[in-house]
Amino acid sequence: MLHRQIFEWCPTCQDEASKKEEMPPYQYEQIKRKSLWNNATDEFQVEEFKCPKGHITVGIHQNFQYEFLLDMALEDLLNCNFRGAFFNFASAEERFFEFFIEVICIKHNISLEAFDETWKIIGNLSERQYGAFSFLYLLEFGISPIDISRKQIENKRKNKKYTVKELRNKVIHQGYKPTEKEAKDYGNAVISNIRNIVAKLKDSADSAIIKMTHKKLKLRTEEVNKLYKNQRVNIATICGGGICSNLFASKPQEISIDKLLEEMKKDIENNKRHYNLD
Numbered sequence: 001m002l003h004r005q006i007f008e009w010c011p012t013c014q015d016e017a018s019k020k021e022e023m024p025p026y027q028y029e030q031i032k033r034k035s036l037w038n039n040a041t042d043e044f045q046v047e048e049f050k051c052p053k054g055h056i057t058v059g060i061h062q063n064f065q066y067e068f069l070l071d072m073a074l075e076d077l078l079n080c081n082f083r084g085a086f087f088n089f090a091s092a093e094e095r096f097f098e099f100f101i102e103v104i105c106i107k108h109n110i111s112l113e114a115f116d117e118t119w120k121i122i123g124n125l126s127e128r129q130y131g132a133f134s135f136l137y138l139l140e141f142g143i144s145p146i147d148i149s150r151k152q153i154e155n156k157r158k159n160k161k162y163t164v165k166e167l168r169n170k171v172i173h174q175g176y177k178p179t180e181k182e183a184k185d186y187g188n189a190v191i192s193n194i195r196n197i198v199a200k201l202k203d204s205a206d207s208a209i210i211k212m213t214h215k216k217l218k219l220r221t222e223e224v225n226k227l228y229k230n231q232r233v234n235i236a237t238i239c240g241g242g243i244c245s246n247l248f249a250s251k252p253q254e255i256s257i258d259k260l261l262e263e264m265k266k267d268i269e270n271n272k273r274h275y276n277l278d
């Protein structure tokens, strides 16, 4: 199974080595952890690294949850786990709507506490979240969002066409195993929709996205300090590195799943140490 993994130098060992003007003693291989990418989707998106001398470093991820989930969906496609990919695309889409709602609230100077309180009303109910997203999108951009759930997806084997909504219900609620093409078609619809909205947000609410990143990092740092209050730990920020988020950030042209999978394969080839290929 393919899993992305992250490597860190131990800052304490690095400090000690630099005082003696030596190279740090541990190669990254020695402090790697398995399947960090997957573990990194917990609520606070933090990772614990322990070097062979026992120094603890806590890495806090700067990426947003929808970005992790999109990359996990790509990994699932490479692992031929099409149902898993479908679920991760669906979760990424839902978490992206939450991200959008939060960015717009921050743009309008809504406090995190007020946001959290209001989120409780719509949390766990994806239809309500989508409703909130749709109207905030309308307020922000003056037009209605593209509703990908009405898009048609073709199953050639059965000679049938489904809307995205019908297919999503079959997969999520009826245990249907999507074909590779269905998972990719759905993924393409989700990714191109997210990418287009991210591009629009960068024009209209870029400072709110930056503010949100800082707020989340502060929150996670406080949480880490609470968790490790009696221990000495190094805190490091982990940013970038996702295939989807890198492409969202740097390349304006149209992107497709096949192109993203090519990028991921290239990344695996060039950065073997960042993947667990067992």
Ligand SMILES: [Zn+2]
Residues within 6 Å of the ligand: 010, 011, 012, 013, 014, 051, 052, 053, 054, 055
């Ligand atoms: Zn160390």
